[in-house]
Structures are given as structure tokens and as C-alpha cells.
Amino acid sequence: MGTNIKDVAREAGVSIATVSLVFNRKPGVGKETREQVLKVAGDLDYRRKLPYGDDIPKGRTIRFLKISRHGHTVNRDHDGFIADYIAGLDQQARLSKWTVEVNMFANVRAEETVRFLSTVSADGAIVLGTELAADEVSAFVNAPIPVVILDTYYGHLPLDLVDMSNEAAAFTAVSHLVQHGHREIGFVKGDAEVANFRLREQGFVDAMKHFGLQANAECVVPVDTTFDGAYRDMAKCLAGGGQIAPGAVHLERHHGLRCDEGDEGGRGPRARRCFGDRV
Numbered sequence: 001m002g003t004n005i006k007d008v009a010r011e012a013g014v015s016i017a018t019v020s021l022v023f024n025r026k027p028g029v030g031k032e033t034r035e036q037v038l039k040v041a042g043d044l045d046y047r048r049k050l051p052y053g054d055d056i057p058k059g060r061t062i063r064f065l066k067i068s069r070h071g072h073t074v075n076r077d078h079d080g081f082i083a084d085y086i087a088g089l090d091q092q093a094r095l096s097k098w099t100v101e102v103n104m105f106a107n108v109r110a111e112e113t114v115r116f117l118s119t120v121s122a123d124g125a126i127v128l129g130t131e132l133a134a135d136e137v138s139a140f141v142n143a144p145i146p147v148v149i150l151d152t153y154y155g156h157l158p159l160d161l162v163d164m165s166n167e168a169a170a171f172t173a174v175s176h177l178v179q180h181g182h183r184e185i186g187f188v189k190g191d192a193e194v195a196n197f198r199l200r201e202q203g204f205v206d207a208m209k210h211f212g213l214q215a216n217a218e219c220v221v222p223v224d225t226t227f228d229g230a231y232r233d234m235a236k237c238l239a240g241g242g243q244i245a246p247g248a249v250h251l252e253r254h255h256g257l258r259c260d261e262g263d264e265g266g267r268g269p270r271a272r273r274c275f276g277d278r279v
Contacts, residue, residue: 003044005160012040020162060123061099064089065113068106069131072192072225082128085150089126098123110139118144126150129161131194137161152195166196170203171210178211185213188234191222 005023009016014033021029022037029037064086068074074082086102093100101122105113110132117125124145129137129152138157140147146160153163170187177185187204190197201220208215223233 003046004158005046006155006158007044008037008041008046011044012037061101061121062089062093063117063120063122063125064100064102065125065127066102066104067108067110067113067128067132068104069133069136070192071106071131073130073190073194074128085126085128110136114139114143117147124148130196131192133193134195153199154195163196166199167203167206170200171207174204174207174211178213183213186219186221187215188221188223190225191233192225194225 005016005019009019012019012033014037018029018033019037019041021027022034023041066074066082086100090100103116103120105116113127122145125143125147127140127147127149129149132149132152134154134157137149137152137154137159140149140159141157149159149161151163153161153166174185185208187201189201204220205215208219221237223230223237
């Protein structure tokens with residue numbers, strides 16, 4: 001099985017982001033580190049990266065595969081961030097005289113999507129993996145062209161994946177609140193089975209444990225991931241004096257907004273235990 005960017009990062013003793021910067025000739029990496037990464041890549045016979053700079057072949061095509069498995073996150077409410085992905089991809093492709101073609105798949109098995117790549121003209125593919133489970137992402141190991149999986153992460157797979165640092169982001173958020181004196185901290189999570197959501201919750205739990213704080217089920221509020229569904233679920237939570245109510249009231253007051261406090265000022269007993277009067 002071919003070498004991937006994670007192998008290069010591990011052998012060079014740097015982060016995947018650093019390797020990506022080197023491969024794409026971006027600033028922010030020192031000369032010695034850059035040379036070390038390139039040496040390791042050569043030693044490992046890394047071949048999956050596309051050529052760059054003046055040596056980029058002209059007139060090639062890259063495919064963006066927008067895949068929806070359950071529609072909880074890849075839907076019209078989330079079209080904005082997907083459009084940003086495509087816009088960024090298209091902008092960079094134009095600079096290199098490449099063409100971007102977008103293909104959409106709904107409720108299609110990953111193996112069928114991989115087979116699709118063998119039937120079309122493409123030199124590489126970027127796959128939106130937001131809703132894909134690990135076994136579905138692993139199917140792309142057998143892709144006939146270089147593939148990058150976007151917006152999900154399964155570290156055990158021998159693939160190139162690009163994702164945000166979910167756990168670190170959640171940890172940083174909790175750390176910020178703790179530094180400002182808060183001890184009763186809650187977490188609003190998407191209720192869909194998505195790797196990013198799971199990693200963020202794990203980051204929250206790890207941070208709470210790190211600071212010696214309680215992170216029980218009452219502190220986690222699951223909401224639907226669509227706009228209307230999230231509104232509905234939070235309305236139920238607020239109406240019932242749920243965990244998030246006191247924090248929401250405090251936030252509204254902080255921004256000078258009028259809020260309907262309802263019974264007990266929106267402060268149900270579970271809310272006091274988990275969120276106190278701060279967010």
C-alpha cells in the first residue's frame with residue numbers, strides 16, 4: 001500500500017499540516033524543516049501528491065464528490081460551507097489551469113462511488129466525507145486515482161484526510177471558559193452520527209476531566225442538525241427549563257436583548273446544576 005501524508009509526517013516528526021504546507025510550497029515552515037520533510041518524502045517514495053508549481057500539467061480535471069448518506073449535515077441548511085469548499089477548490093484549480101467537476105451522490109454505497117471514478121475522466125478526487133462512516137471512507141483506499149477525504153477524520157485509515165481539529169477546538173473552548181472563572185459548562189451537540197460531532201464531544205469530555213469538572217449526561221444537550229430541527233429542539237429545552245436556559249438568558253442580557261424568562265427566569269433545576277448562570 002502506498003505511502004500517504006501521515007506516514008511522511010510521522011517519519012519527519014512534524015504535523016500533517018506542516019507536510020501539507022511543504023508540499024504546496026506555502027510559507028510558515030523553516031528551511032531545515034522543509035528540507036527534512038522533502039527528504040523523508042523522497043525516502044518513502046511518496047507519490048500520491050499532485051505536481052505543483054511550473055511543472056503542473058495543464059488541462060487536467062479534478063472531481064469534487066458531494067456525498068449525502070443520511071442528510072442530517074449534508075443538506076440545504078449546510079450548503080453554505082460546502083459552497084465555500086467548492087469555491088476554494090475552483091479558485092486554486094483555475095490558477096493551475098485545471099478543471100473542477102462536481103458530482104453529487106445521495107444514498108449511494110461508497111463502493112459504487114469508487115467504481116464511478118474508474119468510469120470518468122479525472123486525475124484526482126476530493127471526497128466530502130462529512131457523513132461517511134469509517135468503513136465507507138476505507139472503500140476509497142481502492143480508488144483508481146489519488147483521493148483526498150474532506151471534513152472527516154479516521155486516523156487508522158491509510159488515506160489522506162483533511163479535517164478541522166475538533167477535539168482541540170472543544171478543549172480550547174472549555175479552557176477559555178475555565179480561565180474566566182466558569183465551572184458549570186454545558187455542551188450542545190448535533191444528534192447525527194458524524195465523526196466530527198463525536199470528536200468534539202470527546203474533546204469537551206476530556207477538557208472537563210482535565211480541569212477536574214463534572215461532565216455528565218445532564219451537561220450535554222443533543223439537538224437536530226438542521227436549522228428548523230435545532231430551533232425546535234432548543235425551544236423544547238428552553239420551554240422545559242432545560243440545561244441551556246440560564247446560559248441563553250445570560251447571553252441575551254449581555255447583548256442587551258429582551259428575553260422572556262418564563263417560570264423561575266428559565267432556570268430549571270437541571271439547568272442550575274449544569275450551566276449555572278454563565279455560558
